[in-house]
Amino acid sequence: MSTPLRLKELSKKEDLLTGGHRMCAGCGAPIAIRQVLLAADVPLVAANATGCLEVSTTIYPYTAWKIPWIHSAFENAAATISGVEAMYKALKKKGKIDRKIKFIAFGGDGGTYDIGLQSLSGAMERGHDMVYICYDNGAYMNTGIQRSSATPFGANTTTCPAGRVIHGKPQKRKNLTRIMAAHDIPYVAQTTPAHWRDLMTKVRKALEVDGPAFINILAPCNRGWRTPTNNAIELCRIAADTCFWPLYEYENGKLTVNYKPKEKKPVTDFLKTQGRFKHLFSPDSKDLLKQAQENTDHEWDKLLREAACWAEETGTTEEGK
Amino acid sequence: MGKKLAITGNQALAEAMRQINPDVCAAYPITPSTEIMQRFASFVSDGVVDTELVTVESEHSAMSACIGASAAGGRVMTATSSQGLALMWEMLHIASGMRLPIAMTLVNRALSAPINIHGDHSDGMGSRDCGWIQLYSENAQEAYDNIFQAVRIAEHEDIRLPAMVCMDGFIISHSIESMEFLPDEVIRDFIGEFKPKYPLLDVDKPVTYGPLVLPDFYIEFKRAQHEAINKAKKVTLEVAREFEKISGRSYGLFEPYRLDDAEIAIVLLNSAAGTAKDVVDDFRNKGIRVGLLKPRLFRPFPYEEIAEALGDAKVICVFDRADSFGGFGPMYMEIASAMMAAGSSPLMVNKIYGLGGRDFMPEDAEAVIKEMTGILDTGKTGTLKEYIGVRE
Numbered sequence: 001m002s003t004p005l006r007l008k009e010l011s012k013k014e015d016l017l018t019g020g021h022r023m024c025a026g027c028g029a030p031i032a033i034r035q036v037l038l039a040a041d042v043p044l045v046a047a048n049a050t051g052c053l054e055v056s057t058t059i060y061p062y063t064a065w066k067i068p069w070i071h072s073a074f075e076n077a078a079a080t081i082s083g084v085e086a087m088y089k090a091l092k093k094k095g096k097i098d099r100k101i102k103f104i105a106f107g108g109d110g111g112t113y114d115i116g117l118q119s120l121s122g123a124m125e126r127g128h129d130m131v132y133i134c135y136d137n138g139a140y141m142n143t144g145i146q147r148s149s150a151t152p153f154g155a156n157t158t159t160c161p162a163g164r165v166i167h168g169k170p171q172k173r174k175n176l177t178r179i180m181a182a183h184d185i186p187y188v189a190q191t192t193p194a195h196w197r198d199l200m201t202k203v204r205k206a207l208e209v210d211g212p213a214f215i216n217i218l219a220p221c222n223r224g225w226r227t228p229t230n231n232a233i234e235l236c237r238i239a240a241d242t243c244f245w246p247l248y249e250y251e252n253g254k255l256t257v258n259y260k261p262k263e264k265k266p267v268t269d270f271l272k273t274q275g276r277f278k279h280l281f282s283p284d285s286k287d288l289l290k291q292a293q294e295n296t297d298h299e300w301d302k303l304l305r306e307a308a309c310w311a312e313e314t315g316t317t318e319e320g321k
Numbered sequence: 322m323g324k325k326l327a328i329t330g331n332q333a334l335a336e337a338m339r340q341i342n343p344d345v346c347a348a349y350p351i352t353p354s355t356e357i358m359q360r361f362a363s364f365v366s367d368g369v370v371d372t373e374l375v376t377v378e379s380e381h382s383a384m385s386a387c388i389g390a391s392a393a394g395g396r397v398m399t400a401t402s403s404q405g406l407a408l409m410w411e412m413l414h415i416a417s418g419m420r421l422p423i424a425m426t427l428v429n430r431a432l433s434a435p436i437n438i439h440g441d442h443s444d445g446m447g448s449r450d451c452g453w454i455q456l457y458s459e460n461a462q463e464a465y466d467n468i469f470q471a472v473r474i475a476e477h478e479d480i481r482l483p484a485m486v487c488m489d490g491f492i493i494s495h496s497i498e499s500m501e502f503l504p505d506e507v508i509r510d511f512i513g514e515f516k517p518k519y520p521l522l523d524v525d526k527p528v529t530y531g532p533l534v535l536p537d538f539y540i541e542f543k544r545a546q547h548e549a550i551n552k553a554k555k556v557t558l559e560v561a562r563e564f565e566k567i568s569g570r571s572y573g574l575f576e577p578y579r580l581d582d583a584e585i586a587i588v589l590l591n592s593a594a595g596t597a598k599d600v601v602d603d604f605r606n607k608g609i610r611v612g613l614l615k616p617r618l619f620r621p622f623p624y625e626e627i628a629e630a631l632g633d634a635k636v637i638c639v640f641d642r643a644d645s646f647g648g649f650g651p652m653y654m655e656i657a658s659a660m661m662a663a664g665s666s667p668l669m670v671n672k673i674y675g676l677g678g679r680d681f682m683p684e685d686a687e688a689v690i691k692e693m694t695g696i697l698d699t700g701k702t703g704t705l706k707e708y709i710g711v712r713e
């Protein structure tokens with residue numbers, strides 16, 4: 001029996017990522033990861049890509065992890081956990097292990113969208129029984145806020161600094177969640193820790209699947225986003241309300257949009273909360289803001305159109321979700 | 322005793338892997354080692370082994386999956402060559418740093434550029450400092466025998482480090498030779514059950530693998546690794562003695578060939594040593610005191626033992642089938658260190674040969690030994706490092 005998704009019940013569960021780790025105060029990543037771990041009611045073994053989450057939680061001789069955990073390198077959390085899972089299968093076949101164990105990998109956007117994309121794609125295609133969780137903070141934070149392919153259009157980072165000629169990141173974000181959906185794996189989703197029930201439901205679905213699953217979780221970084229340390233959750237909510245970060249899932253290929261804001265807020269509501277977009281609000285940057293809105297609208301419209309197709313095909317309405 | 326068969330080096334290693342029946346293999350194809358995994362994949366498909374085969378999308382992922390699988394707590398193997406090993410380089414250090422007893426067959430092949438699929442030792446020598454135990458093999462029989470011993474050495478309680486068994490690409494991997502196989506049950510008893518240590522799959526005792534270790538502890542980790550790998554010398558000899566009991570074939574840290582009383586010694590690794598042995602015989606028949614030393618255990622390097630074996634030689638020629646551009650060949654550096662540390666000062670020259678699979682012929686060995694007799698007479702070495710067998 002899984003723990004009901006009620007705060008009262010959940011708060012009684014043991015925290016598997018304990019306090020005392022050294023991620024920055026107010027960082028979104030450990031909030032997201034703790035929600036992931038709380039959602040699980042089966043024993044987990046985790047692999048972690050190099051990045052903020054990894055370095056700050058296992059400073060020898062301490063570890064914040066109460067589950068078996070392995071970090072091997074930056075670009076290979078998916079390959080590493082695929083090996084762990086293969087050993088599990090082998091030992092199970094030989095009767096050397098009979099416990100039910102689930103396998104999970106954590107990677108930042110750099111370790112997932114960029115350097116780890118090949119190993120992730122390979123592991124998903126091979127069909128390992130694993131859940132890959134990307135905590136997306138939109139840059140290489142651990143090495144000092146360099147751009148990644150997840151960095152939003154216009155953001156100021158240390159490798160695409162807002163200058164006189166170039167105004168932050170010139171390219172738009174890679175849509176990794178849809179790339180993962182294109183792998184035709186049983187479960188793919190996108191969520192945020194502000195929508196904790198959505199997040200935990202998705203983690204449960206991902207863990208229930210017999211095969212690969214991928215979840216992309218927005219994880220605000222106050223250092224990189226240039227925001228205060230007390231509003232990570234609020235930023236996630238604004239990200240969903242502006243449709244900058246839509247909540248959706250693909251179950252066996254079928255898309256459902258899980259949250260449609262009653263009133264879609266302009267993306268500037270999201271951008272203006274963060275110092276990394278400050279330069280976009282200067283009087284001569286109107287075009288850039290317009291571009292940012294168009295990028296968001298384009299992705300959101302595409303998503304709605306695809307969801308509508310699915311609704312039509314399966315004869316369900318996609319209202320009220 | 323086992324049965325004799327005419328077989329290629331790759332087939333012999335695939336057969337060895339069938340007999341080992343590891344829990345997990347993760348590998349990626351690359352010439353000339355591809356055939357090992359291809360054959361092994363048939364064993365998996367036919368249910369002859371119960372290995373989980375992870376057909377990864379790159380060698381980087383192959384070694385990453387091996388690391389995950391080994392840390393999970395079981396016996397793990399892989400196979401590669403050249404660019405594949407180069408792509409694994411980052412992960413090779415991580416496998417040894419985590420003290421994971423993974424066993425690998427490395428079919429030695431030249432490194433690009435220019436791209437070349439043939440045998441030389443640049444790949445193995447390029448991973449010299451990765452913390453892996455390295456055993457080199459002259460022929461298919463030795464490669465076959467070495468892989469079982471490598472598993473035992475790697476998994477030994479005092480060591481727990483990854484090990485690779487090297488054999489020459491094409492020259493051995495693709496040539497047929499007659500060799501002896503040991504019966505399956507003999508191998509099974511020899512390698513024994515895998516004993517997991519701190520397995521990730523023990524969810525009741527969670528462990529953290531691969532933490533961040535800062536200057537306050539990092540060097541202690543490395544010192545422990547240094548101590549562990551150095552113990553592999555003793556363990557290699559113990560395992561070899563046990564192996565002799567089941568096979569009748571004896572192995573040491575290296576093979577001395579007619580070295581006693583030799584004034585001229587040549588040092589040669591792998592298949593070329595076989596070629597040169599005949600030439601050594603010819604010179605011995607003419608009364609010239611020449612001998613050969615064929616290293617087997619390259620990491621850890623048995624400095625004292627080799628210095629002792631070469632102790633009487635006045636002239637030593639070290640052959641390298643790999644170059645450290647701008648330096649001496651890697652084998653030369655080791656032999657020179659061994660002699661220097663032992664307080665000997667023979668005349669030493671370095672010949673780079675056979676890169677990219679260029680044949681090493683008896684005439685090549687003959688010419689070099691002749692040159693060494695000249696050095697012995699004059700006491701003068703001339704050029705210390707030289708390429709041989711090159712078109713001019």
Ligand SMILES: Cc1ncc(C[n+]2csc(CCOP(=O)(O)OP(=O)(O)O)c2C)c(N)n1
Nearest residue numbers: 050051052074108109110111139140141142
């Ligand atoms: C092969 C390799 N290249 C580069 C690095 C340096 N590096 C370590 S973490 C990191 C960025 C991590 O970014 P991300 O995955 O987004 O995680 P975050 O730190 O933002 O949580 C980089 C570039 C590395 N460790 N390994």
Ligand code: SF4
Nearest residue numbers: 024027052221222223
């Ligand atoms: S730098 Fe950002 S992502 Fe990293 S720990 Fe701090 S707030 Fe979190």
Ligand SMILES: [Mg+2]
Nearest residue numbers: 108109139141
């Ligand atoms: Mg990041």
